[in-house]
Amino acid sequence: MDLRLHSSLTQVLPIEDISQVGYARRTAQRVAEELGFDATDCGRVALVVTEVASNILKHASNGELHLRVLPGAVAGLEVIAIDRGQGFDVHDCMTDGFSTRGTQGIGLGSMLRQAQVFDVHSDARGSVVLTRFYPRTAAVKDLRLGITQHSLHDDPACGDAWALAIKGQQVSILMIDGLGHGPEAESAAKAGATAFNREPFADPTVLLDEIHHDMRGTRGGAVALARFDSARDGLSFIGIGNIGATLISEDKNRGLASHPGIVGLQYRKIPAVDYAHCTGQLLIMYSDGLQSRWNLRDYPGLMFRHPAVIAAVLHRDYCRGRDDVTVLVIALETLDD
Template structure:
């Protein structure tokens, strides 16, 4: 299975009519993911509850919606982000608890309807993530997350990402087309198209394939990460300004990329092998994300669901003047 990512749909939540907009956007994503009316209704309910919570308890924030791959079916992520006062996670999941004078049923209802739910909150705000799969979907969640946003005023995104699954192996790609707008988009999509048929080729060979496919475009930065759960190892190769790291609660280790522009001028890629990575959080991001951040400034965040991590990093470190992509995956046993 190969899944090509898309731009995250972001709905600002600052006044009551935007709750309805969040619901409609989430329901449309469910239809695109192949959900029936009942399951689309679950997605709509979750989006309504999360957007309402943002409005009531944090005054303003946003809801992020994305179609995501699952192990045998596509799902929908609905993530609420705010800069409010935060909350006690355990208390807020209990029906009847409220910080805003309401009946306190919101997050409890979300927990019952979602297949996967996780949160992070501190004095800087909160992130509440719900992932929904079609009814009867009994297979395990793919523990990954991705948040992508187009540069303001541009009609298309110059970044792209994809993920491939083959048994115990995962292959991840992030591409940042040079510049932004349509030429950058065309470069990134050329790389994605080449990846979809060759995702598990050895990284040096795969990088060469992408270099050929992106020739004639503006070119761009590329990073490839291949994880083998049976071996517990990661192989990483990058050219250009895609950054990466392996994180735990104790700290992180960078994933190195080399200078160059794939599709234009670059030297032969050099892969790096990382053994014993089971349980670690792998992150890859384009330069639309600020570089000066550290997960240790957010105690416990490295243990949360990857979709919570990418949404929080987008909230706090998005430059706001370029396309931005953040991809994260939990490297553990494969279901």
């Protein structure tokens, strides 16, 4: 599998009154049409979006839908419903026709059949329901990657940037947090992303130096690079500044240390650190728009959910609300060649 992914802001649709349900349905359907979905596939999207948005109003009074285009050989659409309600019994709601408040009652089980990818987490803090749609005729292998990216106050300029490249058995990941926020922070982050995208599989120390060179003359920023090689079951990490990164397995967490400095201005050159036996673990990277005091073990079962669900929960509960914020969660798995 060879793939290149780049930054894009998450589209947020507030769900606070009944009129916004129709708007959400039309918006998601329009995105699906732009991706080339036919009438039947657009209908699947519309049905599920209507149901999950209605459920937010009826069970939590308000919440959000997050929309992302999923690039690749076949483009897809991701829809995540997020609320802070009292949660629900996932087992009961998987039954077709189950409805407690008079919605269509198509049930989570039916949503699972409408969407190619489906997952859900619900507890006393709220619920997150993930659906991913592709044209039904396409054979698509889901990439177990979750990303949520938001600019401060919905500014069209975002000072965070991320990029991901897959080549054979290797995954290379970049995250940048340009100093501050707004257009100048965005320019700094974009300059670094351009350097990464020229040769994402270069030696991480050399690549960081190239990023530093391209970010000169900008505000600079924090930068983290992660390289996972499933063939050798290892991950290399190098970070400058306040990008957080953690490896999570069933029995332990490993924080990945970043060092002081500002890429583009001044930092002390350091080697990448290697971490062994990473296959099957989660890698979570995040800009400092997210608080660092979270612990997935406070959410029973969450670490076994889809990475997109994990990213959405962390953003919902730990966003500082005073800076751009990006959360990237990836399951480190053996890749198909």
